[in-house]
Amino acid sequence: MAEEDRKEPSAGREMVIGRWPEPEQVVRNWQEGVDLYSGIYQHFMEYVPSVRCSGSDAKVPEEEQAYHILFQTLEWFLFGESPEVGFAKLEQNNTTSQLCGRVFKGGETTYSCRDCALDPTCVLCMDCFQNSVHRNHRYKMNSSNGGGFCDCGDVEAWKTGPTCIKHEHGASEDTKNPASQLPVGVAERAQELFAVLFMYVVDMLIWAEDKELPPGLQPREKTDSYFCVMFNDEQHSFDHVIYSLQRSLGCSQKEAQNYTILIDREGRRAVKDGTMLLCQETKLEIFNITNSVFQSPLRVEILHSNVVFHQAFALRILSWFNQVIGYSAGLRQIFCEVILNQPPGSDQPCLVSKLMLADTKLWKGARKIFHELIVCSLLMETEYKRLFAVEFITHYKQLQLEFVEDDHDRNISVTAQSVQIFTVPTLARHLIEEHSALRIIIEAIIELFSEHMDNGKLHFQSYSQEKLLRKQMVLYDLKYVLISKPPVWTDRQREHFFEGFKTFLRLLKSMQNMEPVSRQIGQHLEIEPEWEPAFTIQMLLKCILSMVQEWCASDEQVLLRAYKECHRVLSQCNNECSQRNARKQYNTLTMCGHSISLKRYLVSRESVSIHLPLSRLLAGLHVHLSKSGAINKLEEFVPSSEFHVEKLMDHPLRCLVLMAQVSADMWRRNGFSLVNQVYYYRNVKWREEMFDKDIIMLQIAASIMDSNRFLIFILSRYELFEVFSKPPVARNKDVIQQTNVLIEELLHLIIMVVGERYVPGVGQVMKDDVTLREVIHLLCIEPMPHSELAKLLPENENNETGLENVIHQVATFKKPGLSGHGVYELKPECLKHFNLFFYHYYKSQQTKAEEEQKKKKKQANSDEALPPPAVSQFFPTFAMVVNILNCDVFMLILRTVLQRAADSIGQLCSEAMVQKTLHLICMALQEEQRQLEGVIAEEDVTFEVYLKATRMGSSAVNAESILSLLEKLKHVHQLDAQKDMIIYTLQMFDVVKKLREKSSPGSADFEIQRANECVQDKDKAERKRKADAAKLYRQKIMAQMSAMQKNFIESNKHLYEKVTEAQKQEAIITEDDSIPLAADSGVALGPMQGATAAEKILLTCILCQEEQEVKTDEMAMVLAACVQRSTALTKKRSRIITNIGDNCDPIIMHPDLGCGTHVGSCGHVMHATCWQKYFEAVQNSTRNRIHVELSFDLENGEFLCPLCKALCNTVIPVIPLQAHSLDSKDTETIADMLTLPRWLENVLARINGLIASGTKEEENSLVQVNPVLWKNPVEFRSILSFGVQSPVMYSKSIVEMLLLFATAVYRVGLKVDPNEADPRVSLMAWSACAFTIQSTENVLHDEDKVLFGSLPDRQGVSLKAVLQFAASQRVVTSAKVIQKHLIRLLSVFVPHLDVEDNWSFLDIDFFHLMVSLVLAFPSLYWEETVELQPSDISCAFNNLYLFHLVIMAHIVQILFTSTTDCPMEQDEEENEESRSAAELYETLQEYTSRSLESKPYGWYLWNCVKCGITPFLRCSALFFNFLLGVPPPADLSKGSSEGQFEALCYYLALPTNLFQLFHDYKDTVTPLLQRWCSDSSVQSFLKGQRTSVCYPRERNQLIDLPEDYSSLLNQGCQHSCPRSSDDEPKNFALCMFCGAMLCSQSQCCREEVNGEEFGACAAHAINCGSGLGLFLRIRDCQVLLLAGKNRGCFIPAPYLDDYGETDQLLRRGNPLHLCTERYKKLQQLWHQHRILEEITRNQDANQIIFDWQQF
């Protein structure tokens, strides 16, 4: 309906194309006219409005035709001949380009090569990638935002393999001047035409007036015809717009939806046309409806219809351009030239720039077309790309400023083209060198941020998140431009880079010391200050800073000049700071005879800033100076007199002190803002240009300053000078605690300054060494998966961590199991590199690593000392830093700490302090050792740590030497944990002492070793003694524990049972297996039936924990169960399910098993009463809460199993098996008498009698009883003569539960309202029973498990319960009803029964039939007055004959349907079976009057039957086993497939040659065969008029998935939605049941089902999975599980990367491969009917509520 009344053409204005002039004629006029411009404009003025375009999208056929004529005219002009001919010629001449240039749609997969791409923005389309060398490299997949294009063929983008095979042979660019190859005259005309047309486009698209047209296009008369045009914005929600449109336009919801979709896609859309007045009314209406307090109104404008038409046509022209230039590179060049051509003599920009500058004023649709045209024209040609780039950079600032104010996403802004330009190295360098691109971009940044400038510093107090995000884009551009540094520098480049660098420093200056913090004292901070913007910018700057440094470092001259400039600006900054403190006095601090004078400054009192980009840049440059050796020339640029290193290091030091004070909890009143900043300062995303550089700055200072003065300076800034220079004074506990932490932090700082040499240029290391060390330390914490490691390592500008280069040197990969992920484990030989005080550890990581390493050492039975590892050497520039370890102040600090530890005065010393001190002493001794070992002359050894440490201290009166203090500490028991480390330190002293003594140079090593060994031996003995003692102690404790445990179990028996409940059930099952059986015959049917004992079941209720034996006359025990409809066994899933509802007759199951009812249980048992109480309690507790999101639906009887939380919707009563045994003497007699014919006779008589009595009753004696049928009451009762017994009576409670469960099966299975009196209740019970057995058999087959003995307990228990339930339908349903069912069922075998059913013989699933027959059969024995049941013997025969009849029918069914293609050769030997098979087949041929044409070989027939019948036999074996409990032959619980068939036959009392049955029962079966053969379904099947199910039924598998995930992405990408033609990105989901591809969560494919809107997946699941769905969402790389309308969850797709990890949402984009084990697991989820269970568990765990119906 909505389609039809879409847009009625206004009456009287229909266009008359017939009257339009011929294109040729028009062209001639143009050529003869004054100028082309006015000719074309005139033409457009006249004809464009009459196209009656209704907006920008609707493709009305008449309009299309009109457009066609318009363009044909243009093409005639262009070619001078018919366009068809012209285009054909072009195509001929054109050679394919070497560039691919495919423009990506949003959501399209792109590939980048980590080995070869110049940077991650270089990408390939799927096609090119698959045909390139990179598919075997380390690639990354990504999903495009749309707008970018394929870089295949761009030699600049790839280090190797720039072209794929497809584009390899394309014309390279040296086919010069393709324009010259155009046909004569075309080039000139094209130039002329393109110029006019593009001018028209620009004119129309940037046209700002609504009501008038440009002069040349003004029509002769003006009409009162307007459009109300609505514009897209990013504020209003979809639903809101739909609602507003519906109300204001009075249209239907569907229409409003269409409008809204189009507005969203195209950016604008006419929603109303008519007179000005009408449009104004509409506009007002929309304004009123959408204007609210919270939101501004929707933007609506009234445009004159002619304006709208011309604009729409202008867009058409752009698309036309795109098409035309695609034909010929020559035309493309001409086009580029035209649009880049600046009008001569004017200062106006060229055409493309004009349009570019109007970008933000264009609507979405127009922009998209324009940008695509840019990509396809200008960006495809190197030269024009360059020219365009120049235009782009010229207008760069303005474009960016406008983009910030724009409200469209970045990918629909022309600024997004920057990535195409700036990432091209030659282009970027050209722009920098010739057009000052660096300066321009940085100036743009400064300008954009100027509004946040406060007193020359950036300050983000109140800012718009949205705008800030837009501004940050410029930083990306800056990064792009810097990606490739020049290989050779020219002077011009230096100048321009330097110019940019200076601008950059201006930017950094505005950030230096920005947003300072001051410590809150007394009161908490009221408002948390903003900190995120500054950090976000810092994060983006990180890469830029390091790239700038790389650029500088690549040229000595640039480096030195940059250093000088940076130093100058930084000094300037510092001076500004110190001017504020000009009044402050210098004071002089003296310690150990060394003194320094400095201005007083306290971090704890004054303001301090974390942002010091200038200082850090200088530090970075300094390192580069050091590395390149250019530092020697520094004096020329920055004389040391002006260097002022103390000033340079002051601010970074303050920042470090701030960190220390925060650790010491001194800043706790400053709130979370500061906590966060402190955290991120050291976070991996920031630290390189924050924390790391601050440490380097201190190292720089330490390498220049005198060590003592350096330390005094640090002590002073740490506010610890007094602590070390004066004796301790009594202070309050808080202050002491603070001071302790500060000292710890100070010691840590010294460790870092001296020990961290892992920066190339600081230490003598390579880049990989650095990564290696990071990885080692991360893995020292714990083994980690690849992705986590990668996350914790710093990335470079190409998002690479270098992890792959080093990981294999240090770690081994451990593969993942079925769940979880693979992890890397550190190689043991790398443990020696562990540094406990590694500077990138957070405190928690450090603690964890320490524990882990100590544990490792303990396991290796070695000491637990974690000494500093051997370190690499400093670069010469930094060599002086080491002297800290030898200086007096350092010694003083150490001694003071140790002294306090030894004295244990108050709490003046902490363990951590001692630990760090020991670490430092070891570092110092190591250095001394190194010097002693390395030099020849003793004079060269500058280190005297040993001497200083053994000397008495000089400061205090009772000062002791460090060595003796250490000896003392050995015995302080508070320091037990450090004892190993103290011993280690003392050993180090020994070693150095020996070296110093140098008794004989050669033996020194030996001595040391011996000394070491000696100490170690002693140590070992001690350790062993301790270990033994510990072991004894442990044993004692264990004994105590287990005694306690026993007591605990005794007194808390119920708790214990709860845990082991599952095991217990197992015990029950084995128990009844072990009962010795009277006649263990291993046959389940007939006279040989084995005996069984009564089952004894002891169960514990999970709710009250009481144990009870289940008896038929006692209170019921119930299993929590879940009934669900299932399509897991069918191949015909897409068909609309019919077997539901009130009119469905479920007596017969179709063999395609379309939709069955499955019963599952978690196996947890409760008392019926306990369960009822529980269920009521849940109901009550949730009823009172209204807005609780429950993961289950109470109204439908759902609840969660109280123990395992599995979703359940009913309970099954547990009924024990009764004992059976056959008296062998009786059996023989009966076997002789009761042959099949006799049995059938009895049954028939009985049935006839019943029918007769039934008629009598029904007709209320009005009609005479049929005397023929009713003649012989003896015969009527003859069936009873073979033995009857009275039925088992059930307790009221069991009956109640049986009824409850029966109703649930009926309600869920048929999707109807509960009705316990419905005759179909028992039919559903049997059907569910049969189906559940079939699915169980399927699962066993699927998992390749043996038939018996491999079922999990929970399934065994529940299957048995289901069977006993199905067998006891007599208590639920009246005998009459069951008898009626039975009679109908029997009609398949017993002819002439007066029933109306006429089932097609081929459409019966015989297993379902067999189950129903066997379970319904006892009803024949009921008498009106007594309830009777067949005796065990009668039962055995009944079952046998029923089973034999059914199996014969099934064999015939198989022979008909599954022997279609017969091989022509005799493959196997003839045997008995094959002979009988051929015989039977011949009979069938006879009965079908030779419709069975072919004459297959007997062996083939036998094979078909054997394979076809096996599933039926397996199901039957399960059925009879669970029904009667007769244990099966051992072969059926064995793994080998050999003898399975024979064992099955034996168990089911069948001859191995199944055809024997037909022989044995020849008399009975012949009429049946005739009847079946004449069945109309058989006849039409044989004539080929219908199809049928083939046996064995094909088993269901989840669809095949490709091994490589990228081909799946490919598939998803090439797929297009059949319902919509737009190019909006779609999220395709693959139905894993049937392979259907669906638009998940997309407007286009929503469906209405029963008046409700469903997403494509949810709608598909209704039929495909009867509500259940398993979908692979391709772009997300995750599996969507759906169940019904409001249940669902996501789990990762079964694809793993090389590191054994899944990649939900494709966040990492590593190559992914199918993990078959995980896939198998998903399939099991499906086949085991556990999807619902999985969803509830996930929903419970995640608590994220989606509107699953919309998926």
Ligand SMILES: [Zn+2]
């Ligand atoms: Zn491509």
Ligand SMILES: [Zn+2]
């Ligand atoms: Zn290619």
Ligand SMILES: [Zn+2]
């Ligand atoms: Zn590659």
Ligand SMILES: [Zn+2]
């Ligand atoms: Zn209970």
Ligand SMILES: [Zn+2]
């Ligand atoms: Zn449970």
Ligand SMILES: [Zn+2]
């Ligand atoms: Zn499907």
Ligand SMILES: [Zn+2]
């Ligand atoms: Zn769709």
